[in-house]
Amino acid sequence: MISLTFPDGASRDYPSGTTAAEVAASIAPSLAKNAISASLDGRHIDLAWPIETSGALAINMLKDAAPALELIRHDLAHVMARAVQELWPDVKVTIGPVRDYGWFYDFDRAEPFTPDDLAAIEAKMRQIIAARDPVRTEVWDRARARAHYEAAGEPFKLELLDRIPGDEPIRMYWHGDWQDLCRGPHLQHTGQLPADAFKLTHVAGAYWLGDASRPMLQRIYGVAFRTKDELKAHLTMLEEAAKRDHRKLGREMELFHMQEEAPGMVFWHPNGWAIYRELEAYMRRRQIAYGYKEIKTPQVVDRMLWERSGHWEAYRENMFIVEVDEEGAKEKRINALKPMNCPCHVQVYNHGLKSYRDLPLRLAEFGSCHRYEPSGAMHGLMRVRGFVQDDAHIFCTEDQIEAECAAFLEMLSGVYRDLGFETFDIKLSTRPDVRVGSDAIWDKAEAALAGAIDKAGYPYEVNPGDGAFYGPKLDFKLTDAIGREWQCGTFQADFNLPSRLGAEYIGPDGATHTPVMLHRAILGSFERFLGILIENYAGKLPFWLAPRQVVVASIVSDADAYVEEVTAALRLAGIRAEADTRNEKINYKVREHSLGKVPVILAVGQREVAERTVSMRRLDQQGSRSLALDEVVACLRDEATPPDLRASAAK
């Protein structure tokens, strides 16, 4: 006998091997009918599986969102695979996991799927759901399963079978005549699937087992929810996300463009460059405040240095090579556009003998880097071939790592807060199997990073073995306004490069030592971070970052001279202001500048000219406010003050 405890606290005894379906039936017929699965001690199980241990049992219904969504998405993956094989019997099935808001399933088929195929598959899936085919499961032994898939000619399933660990049961399951290998759990019958709350979204190629050396399969993605309304809400959310796409906003707000002659490189326009400069100026002030010294190093550097640093061997394929066609040169110099700044920073460090008294030495650079990214990787500002990092390298002793890490955490959290990101996640990656440096130094560095985060009071996740070969690292992921995560900040200890490039200092003992180098960035790349900012704010940047802060618009042409005067006064106060004296109605101007995300419109008509006032309208707010010219300049100047300067002025 086993004893099962229910969510209401009651418990009952059942013979060992009783299924959750039988338990449900023993409680109420309606429960048995509407149940979708069960949870035994928090483990999600199938209603049809025999239960052999006592524990806490909950019968899951459609209202239990987490198990319901998992089952719906999971079973829809199978239903889709069945639909595809019923439509095209020669298609081979592979694997189809639940993911994000739905699932995908990879198929091996010579012909790619078309949008029309997706519609046909959806229709077939609805037929299968309408058939209310019961789900049946069996545990098979490995040999039988192998024989089955050999006979069926399903090579991918055979490979999956071989990857199932020896101690795990091989589960087969059916709905209708269609069979698949799957660990489960599953719904009772296909009729429990919501026929109107799923949608096949797109087709894409995907490598078998995620391995670029294996065949490319055809992947079909779907999304699914419990109800039609939830699906609709999801599709609406996607539309909203598309509206804040930085590539679209970049065009609409005239921030930047990219073109065929320079793929992956940004042509910044005046508006976009205004944001960039504001952000750079802000970061420069922060760095100065935290004791960094700014430097600037060359972009074109002889391959010799990259050979010494080790980058040539590892990343040469991804570097832009620069040669000069010198007539008669015996040996051509091969240069590379720098893909990163660290080797150059070590060169700066290496100039002049360093003492332990010089440490920690924090060298910062807004370093312009180029990497030849694979063509398919490029994506607007998010992934580019030419970018600028808010890069810095801290040369220090092992004992200084923790304090440097603590100071960095403080700086990073402050920057993220100022830029509108209140929360971020930290990931600590520790020593990998292949690494440089003694265990003693890894112990010390890992403890220093963990200690600094602990003392600062931040939670973090450890990724064992995920560190770089040269040292442990912290990665910082921020969350944007619509819940997406972006890895931006990084803090990496490096026990390799300083010795490789001959960095040294004289210690208090008079002997020569090798410093530790800390690579760190907060924004990552300016290009990408601006993309994130634009999407986070949907183009409506806070006033201090807004590219066009104020438009002064005339209502009648008699006000033109005064409009120019107001504009000039605002510009004198350091505000990015523009005059709009075009021969258009004020409605037209308000609409156009509102769509252009200008935060403040100052309308000026005869009344304002006479009274020397302006009528101020805020973006997305109805109505306007009349203010005296002096008053509005002072008020907007205050509002345009970057958060760091505001904070220091307040002290």
Place this chain on the structure above:
RNA sequence: GCCGGUUUAGCUCAGUCCGGUAGAGCAGCUGAUUUGUAAUCAGAAGGUCGGGGGUUCGAAUCCCUCAACCGGCACCA
């Protein structure tokens, strides 16, 4: 880099299946209008149909090829 899709006026898109000398809206330009907080009216103009090659009497349309972009996959020091 791989799979699929896309590329037509500054922008958004129709025309491509079934080859017959390129079309709309908005923007821009010109003129009228002097306007009070999200599109005033009228007129004229604007395109080597992504590049190159081929088939054809004739190609935006069919074929080949290159490129860029979009969605994924792989990659991301």
